[in-house]
Amino acid sequence: MPREVGVGPFEGQWPSDPRLDPALLAGGDRRNVVDAYRYWRMDAIVEDLDTRRHPFHVAIENFSHDLNIGSVVRTANAFLASEVHIVGRRRWNRRGAMVTDRYQHVRHHEDAQALAAWSKDRGLPLLGIDNLPGSVPLETTDLPMACVLLFGQEGVGLSDDARDACSKVLSIAQYGSTRSINAGAAAAIAMHAWVRRHEFGQLP
Numbered sequence: 001m002p003r004e005v006g007v008g009p010f011e012g013q014w015p016s017d018p019r020l021d022p023a024l025l026a027g028g029d030r031r032n033v034v035d036a037y038r039y040w041r042m043d044a045i046v047e048d049l050d051t052r053r054h055p056f057h058v059a060i061e062n063f064s065h066d067l068n069i070g071s072v073v074r075t076a077n078a079f080l081a082s083e084v085h086i087v088g089r090r091r092w093n094r095r096g097a098m099v100t101d102r103y104q105h106v107r108h109h110e111d112a113q114a115l116a117a118w119s120k121d122r123g124l125p126l127l128g129i130d131n132l133p134g135s136v137p138l139e140t141t142d143l144p145m146a147c148v149l150l151f152g153q154e155g156v157g158l159s160d161d162a163r164d165a166c167s168k169v170l171s172i173a174q175y176g177s178t179r180s181i182n183a184g185a186a187a188a189i190a191m192h193a194w195v196r197r198h199e200f201g202q203l204p
């Protein structure tokens with residue numbers, strides 16, 4: 001029998017915690033959530049996450065329903081980004097998100113200029129992540145505590161508009177023959193660089 005994720009119906013006297021969901025207590029909780037949130041209502045989980053989100057934001061361009069977007073959202077959830085910003089089409093491919101988008105604040109922007117204006121209003125530097133000409137190494141850049149990390153899409157990478165809107169573009173070192181890694185992998189590396197810097201105090 002394959003091992004099941006999560007927990008079955010709650011056994012014993014039900015706890016009275018209002019954050020718990022009676023339907024989950026009765027039927028079991030097989031969701032992809034950390035054990036500390038077992039049986040919690042979804043809105044209670046979001047409320048709790050909101051008390052400790054990190055001040056970095058993640059943005060990704062969406063012009064071609066890139067499958068990577070879901071994976072970027074899932075990683076943004078894991079590293080507890082403030083918000084995820086989708087730039088371009090409103091419809092995006094949720095498959096790789098594995099429902100994590102429901103625990104995340106997702107904001108839409110029509111284009112890169114709109115995202116840049118939103119970031120500027122909040123004093124958040126907009127940093128592109130791409131290995132385009134003119135980019136500087138992520139590995140030797142001191143990532144700001146509060147910022148927006150903007151990723152491009154498979155094939156084209158960051159659009160010209162997006163590149164122009166960013167104060168800096170940061171590249172991830174590569175050594176093989178491929179031109180790039182996929183956007184989902186790049187997003188995970190960049191977010192983890194933020195975590196190393198601001199949760200663990202590791203200077204570049």
Ligand SMILES: C[S@@+](CC[C@H](N)C(=O)[O-])C[C@H]1O[C@@H](n2cnc3c(N)ncnc32)[C@H](O)[C@@H]1O
Nearest residue numbers: 129130131151152153157158172180181183186
């Ligand atoms: C598949 S890449 C395509 C773009 C790439 N500039 C090219 O010439 O092939 C899609 C996205 O992944 C991210 N990415 C991939 N490799 C990267 C790298 N080495 N450094 C920084 N970002 C990267 C960027 O956000 C990029 O826009």
